[in-house]
Amino acid sequence: MTSVSSFSLRRLNSRQQLAAAYDIGESDGAGSAIEAGTSRPLLVLAGAGTGKTTTIAHRVANLVRSGVSGNRILLMTFSRRAAREMIHRAAQVVSATAATRPASARPSVKIPWAGTYHSIAHRLLRLYARHVGLQPGFSILDRSDAADMLDVCRQELRLSDKHKRFPRKDACIDIYSRCVNRQATIKDVTTRDFPWCQNWQDELRELFKAYTALKQSSLSLDYDDLLLYWYYMMQEGWLAEEVANKFEHILVDEYQDTNILQAAILKKLSPEGSGVTVVGDDAQSIYSFRAAEVANIRNFPGQYSGKVKVIDLQENYRSHQAILDFANVLMSDSKQPYCRTLQAQKGTGDKPFYVTVEDDFCQARYITEQILKNREDGLQLMQQAVLFRNSHHSDALEVELARRNIPFVKYGGLKFLESQHIKDVMCLLRWSVNPKDRLAGFRCMQLLPGVGPALAARAWQFLMANDARFVALSDFKLPKSRQPEWLQLCGILRHCSGVPSLLSNLNEIVQWYRPYLERRFPDFAVRWPDLEQLQQIAHAYRDAEHFLSDLALDPPLASGDHAGDPLKDEDYLVLSTIHSAKGQEWNSVYIMNVVDGSFPSEFATGDDNLIEEERRLLYVAATRAKDQLHLISPLRFYLPQQQRHGSKHVYGAQSRFMTATLLEVCERRFYGESQHRADQVHAVEQIDLPARISELW
DNA sequence: CCTACGCTTGTTTTT
DNA sequence: CAAGCGTAGG
Numbered sequence: 001m002t003s004v005s006s007f008s009l010r011r012l013n014s015r016q017q018l019a020a021a022y023d024i025g026e027s028d029g030a031g032s033a034i035e036a037g038t039s040r041p042l043l044v045l046a047g048a049g050t051g052k053t054t055t056i057a058h059r060v061a062n063l064v065r066s067g068v069s070g071n072r073i074l075l076m077t078f079s080r081r082a083a084r085e086m087i088h089r090a091a092q093v094v095s096a097t098a099a100t101r102p103a104s105a106r107p108s109v110k111i112p113w114a115g116t117y118h119s120i121a122h123r124l125l126r127l128y129a130r131h132v133g134l135q136p137g138f139s140i141l142d143r144s145d146a147a148d149m150l151d152v153c154r155q156e157l158r159l160s161d162k163h164k165r166f167p168r169k170d171a172c173i174d175i176y177s178r179c180v181n182r183q184a185t186i187k188d189v190t191t192r193d194f195p196w197c198q199n200w201q202d203e204l205r206e207l208f209k210a211y212t213a214l215k216q217s218s219l220s221l222d223y224d225d226l227l228l229y230w231y232y233m234m235q236e237g238w239l240a241e242e243v244a245n246k247f248e249h250i251l252v253d254e255y256q257d258t259n260i261l262q263a264a265i266l267k268k269l270s271p272e273g274s275g276v277t278v279v280g281d282d283a284q285s286i287y288s289f290r291a292a293e294v295a296n297i298r299n300f301p302g303q304y305s306g307k308v309k310v311i312d313l314q315e316n317y318r319s320h321q322a323i324l325d326f327a328n329v330l331m332s333d334s335k336q337p338y339c340r341t342l343q344a345q346k347g348t349g350d351k352p353f354y355v356t357v358e359d360d361f362c363q364a365r366y367i368t369e370q371i372l373k374n375r376e377d378g379l380q381l382m383q384q385a386v387l388f389r390n391s392h393h394s395d396a397l398e399v400e401l402a403r404r405n406i407p408f409v410k411y412g413g414l415k416f417l418e419s420q421h422i423k424d425v426m427c428l429l430r431w432s433v434n435p436k437d438r439l440a441g442f443r444c445m446q447l448l449p450g451v452g453p454a455l456a457a458r459a460w461q462f463l464m465a466n467d468a469r470f471v472a473l474s475d476f477k478l479p480k481s482r483q484p485e486w487l488q489l490c491g492i493l494r495h496c497s498g499v500p501s502l503l504s505n506l507n508e509i510v511q512w513y514r515p516y517l518e519r520r521f522p523d524f525a526v527r528w529p530d531l532e533q534l535q536q537i538a539h540a541y542r543d544a545e546h547f548l549s550d551l552a553l554d555p556p557l558a559s560g561d562h563a564g565d566p567l568k569d570e571d572y573l574v575l576s577t578i579h580s581a582k583g584q585e586w587n588s589v590y591i592m593n594v595v596d597g598s599f600p601s602e603f604a605t606g607d608d609n610l611i612e613e614e615r616r617l618l619y620v621a622a623t624r625a626k627d628q629l630h631l632i633s634p635l636r637f638y639l640p641q642q643q644r645h646g647s648k649h650v651y652g653a654q655s656r657f658m659t660a661t662l663l664e665v666c667e668r669r670f671y672g673e674s675q676h677r678a679d680q681v682h683a684v685e686q687i688d689l690p691a692r693i694s695e696l697w
Numbered sequence: 698c699c700t701a702c703g704c705t706t707g708t709t710t711t712t
Numbered sequence: 713c714a715a716g717c718g719t720a721g722g
Contacts, residue, residue, distance in 0.1 A: 579710045
């Protein structure tokens with residue numbers, strides 16, 4: 001095979017080149033399409049920082065240049081942000097190589113089918129809605145909506161009675177989700193992951209049945225349904241064929257984090273594996289709590305009887321060797337075999353700092369000081385990031401950053417979409433789009449004074465008896481004193497369901513909601529700006545349906561009301577959970593609370609597989625760093641459980657991951673005591689300030 | 698039938 | 713700290 005383009009591939013190493021060009025024919029320049037489905041399956045094992053994004057971007061660009069139409073490429077990445085990044089990079093590659101050609105001959109890089117598995121599933125379902133028995137306008141339930149809806153069933157089935165000790169809604173939805181995503185029975189899932197629920201198998205089955213029925217009558221799909229419906233679409237002859245034929249090439253990023261259901265969908269999309277490229281790294285699998293299955297990537301070659309080409313990328317372009325030594329030793333301490341040793345192309349640098357600090361306040365201060373010092377040395381805030389295991393671990397730090405006026409953005413953790421007041425507003429919008437959305441309807445009705453579960457239930461029956469027509473809803477009679485608010489709500493619903501303008505509808509809703517906001521929340525003044533922000537976000541959307549589903553599937557950042565919203569071009573620091581930091585990199589990285597209880601998480605103790613996952617989590621965190629890595633270990637570690645009794649702190653044990661061999665590749669630092677002394681008051685002389693002040697008058 | 702209040706409980710990570 | 717539950721009072 002002749003190289004596709006020596007110019008654009010020059011910066012790739014030989015293995016990356018191979019991965020980017022494997023089994024792609026040469027375009028003859030006239031854009032003749034290659035015969036569909038000639039590419040054999042490809043597995044790219046890409047260690048952290050080995051140029052995975054670049055490689056895929058080049059592969060996409062090569063596909064486009066070889067004549068494959070962009071809309072015949074399915075690109076599934078872990079987050080939509082990753083998808084956007086990938087397309088952007090591919091476009092750059094293409095335009096760099098095509099600059100010599102006239103603009104008209106340049107292939108454009110548009111990959112409309114790029115996104116997460118869930119968002120692609122969603123698009124397909126909207127596209128084929130009428131063919132698969134779904135009404136357009138169906139709602140998407142996020143995780144907590146799903147849990148709430150399941151809880152409705154749980155209560156109706158009388159499973160919630162206290163003496164029964166039936167699992168709580170979150171446990172139930174978890175079990176349900178795993179059954180779906182792992183294509184396993186309740187028995188399998190409970191024995192393996194929820195042994196204390198084994199005695200409830202029959203009840204759980206009843207519950208899931210009722211839940212499924214309720215979702216269907218509410219015209220609602222949860223996240224798992226998106227995949228499940230897609231999977232079942234692929235079981236239907238002509239439909240499966242049509243969907244499979246849409247795509248000539250399928251690229252899946254972060255394949256180690258896909259689950260069994262997703263793998264099954266992929267298999268259905270391309271039974272022989274032709275045109276399939278999967279990319280991933282088993283050492284970076286950190287989503288088993290979401291039913292991710294490392295076996296997917298480990299067994300990928302076996303799936304297609306030896307036809308799979310495996311390309312292993314080991315040369316790391318991100319970090320210097322001292323950081324990679326840390327990562328390598330961390331993984332070699334594991335009992336599980338990760339046959340990957342990262343090799344730096346950048347030479348070496350400072351060893352990672354393992355910093356012992358007194359408590360979380362010292363930790364916050366240490367991080368802030370280092371960040372400021374780095375900034376003085378010319379390193380922007382944007383080149384630095386603070387990573388942590390749980391989103392609340394950054395609480396003390398956020399206070400400190402705000403105090404010192406350091407702007408930051410926090411990824412992960414509570415999104416503002418999950419806060420009550422946003423949900424209230426979104427539910428009214430949702431209800432107006434999908435009158436059968438029971439969860440949304442109940443929530444809205446119960447906002448009204450004097451309307452609780454019972455009245456709402458009667459009103460709901462009335463609405464359903466009237467074909468879910470909002471016009472009829474104003475005829476529902478309730479106590480006279482409640483009537484005005486009720487009619488107002490009906491008016492809004494009628495208006496919004498009749499007028500297609502998202503912006504004006506949302507504005508109506510927000511205005512309507514304002515009094516309820518003030519009645520419901522003492523801190524309404526803080527919450528009000530969120531509603532304005534929501535309206536800002538809505539500007540980017542054509543209609544309510546797109547707005548609602550996009551926000552459910554690709555939530556925007558958390559509200560950054562702490563240090564003020566950093567503008568796009570302003571410099572700001574990134575705070576992120578490690579899970580949300582995947583695929584990113586910074587010059588300087590700070591990992592908080594490298595202490596047992598946090599690394600590994602207290603919930604993981606006792607289960608070897610979970611401990612291993614925590615190890616990989618630390619690995620992912622450490623390999624985000626390009627130049628500087630700080631691992632901070634407070635001696636006193638805040639454990640929220642002990643809140644009441646005396647000390648809030650617990651003396652944390654050294655993280656079990658920090659073995660002697662691992663410590664050898666670190667530089668130890670101590671921080672705290674001296675700082676403490678600097679803060680102490682050296683009281684030499686007593687001054688009577690009040691007296692002085694009084695003298696002023 | 699609805700609300701308000703006070704008590705207990707139980708807290709990861711995300712599409 | 714917020715959600716869930718029980719109780720007393722409209």
